[in-house]
Amino acid sequence: MKYLALKQHTTKWTLTLTLLTMAGTASAHTETGVAGGLISGFLHPLFGLDHLIAMVAVGLWGAQLERPAIWLLPITFPAVMAVGGLLGVAGVALPGIEIGIALSALALGTMVATNARPPLWIAAVLVGFFAVFHGHAHGAELPTAANPLAYGVGFITCTGLLHLSGILLGTLTRWPAGRQAIRGLGGLIAALGAYFSAAAFGLIA
Template identity: 35%
Template sequence: MNSKARYFQILGLAAFLLPLYVNAHPLHGATGDVGFLSGIIHPLESFDHVLTMLAMGLWLSRSAKQTIYFMPWVFVALMLIGSSLIFMPVEIVHAENIMNLSVLLLGLMLAFRFKASLLIEALIVGNVMVFHGYVHAYDIWLDVDAFAYTVGFSVATVMLMATGIAANQLFNRLEDKYSLAGRTI
């Protein structure tokens, strides 16, 4: 069997298993949340949050240096605004799917180094954060100690974004060091 066929078999198997791991709350019990520590742990154990925040960090690292320090907190504020939407009597249908598609779009834009206008970028990033907050709303607001959980959740979110920023800076250094641009092979 050639390597392309093997690649597509593995990709198909991964796609088959994806719904379990992309779900915002895989294998997550209703009584598992008890405050700050749960708030720190939850973003690190839910695959959607890790991917989303790393993508946000990678995206953020493309912006101006001055914005890197305060934008993670703006992103957390947007996420908390999204989580407060559960108090509205209107349910957002397919919020998790919308968030996942936004992250996919963001990832494709990152992968292909697509440059969009600031307004389009702000809409995509804002959409990701607001819907991500909405998807995680029940974890935040229905916790035994919602305030402590929210603080822990926010701290872990910023740490994941900082990891994305650091990863992008490492990628850029490696690209500069091992770039084949201008060399003939």
Template identity: 40%
Template sequence: MNLRNLTTLAAVVATVPGQALAHTGGDHVHGAASGFLHPFSGLDHLVAMVAVGLIAARLGGPALWRLPLAFVSAMVFGAVMAKTGMNMPLTETAILASVIAFGATLIVNANVPVTLVVAGTAAFAFFHGFAHGVEGSAAAPFGYVLGFVCGTAILHAIGIAARWALLRYSGVATAALRIVGTLVTGVGIGLAYLA
């Protein structure tokens, strides 16, 4: 898939919440819009989700779809568990740890087995989803989940597109990823310090 196709896909995914909202009532509208905006509203979520896209594109092959799919699936599961009333201590700590870990993965730039990366990504995504579920709309849970799934998919696509754009400058692509990884890790450490 080239950059143009990925951009088109991201645009289509971005319209899904709007299309879903066009046929529903007020509570559902609030739920889907709120869910869609949630990944963009917290720096920890935003940075982690873009980093997952960058890592998926860097690893390539099956990781290109397995990593985002694992993240979204585990995130939805985490949100469902939150809606059941489950108590999950250290959720915010795990989210900040995910930001630091994803940044470190970009810095190291090692060829880690895809299965290990997918498992780690899913484990961290569960906590992101749990936080979404705790903070989500009780009035329209399906719309809210659909919204944050679409928002997350867009952030993953942005990360993938950014990595592919960097490949045009092969001499600096690895160094650029390490710089981005350092920034991502710095955001995680900074947010942990402020927490």
């Protein structure tokens, strides 16, 4: 008993000392190094709920549609998003960016909620169309990032991981109750998309 207590005490001290020896760098000014790059790029889709739900919906819909959509949609999205990002980098004005992003959540959420099964090319075109708006929103901020490449890699990685989250959640469709739960989640995404759309059109504050 005494031996065990001594061992626990030693472990805690080891942990404390380890943490103390790993002091990080403190910067007086934020946005230095890759803080204005990789991290801010990664957090951009995460902190924008409209981006987040739309990207999860892509994964959910892919999982509902099964092969080959389960891999085609998440691969289509970043590729077309990069093209939208190029428009943003070039400073090409795209009308209704916020509306497009909000409608993407509404449309993709509706597809999941209704378990819509259009031909594969229609699903790919729909996902690709909305990806342009998401990409433009990210790409417009890219030139001002401290490290533009790291910023781009950050938001592309986060986008891919959000798709993966949707696909993993979508594995619930193997069970009848899971299928209903996923459709319910799609409904929630569509409802949030409707709210964002109303806000983008100026119907609500």
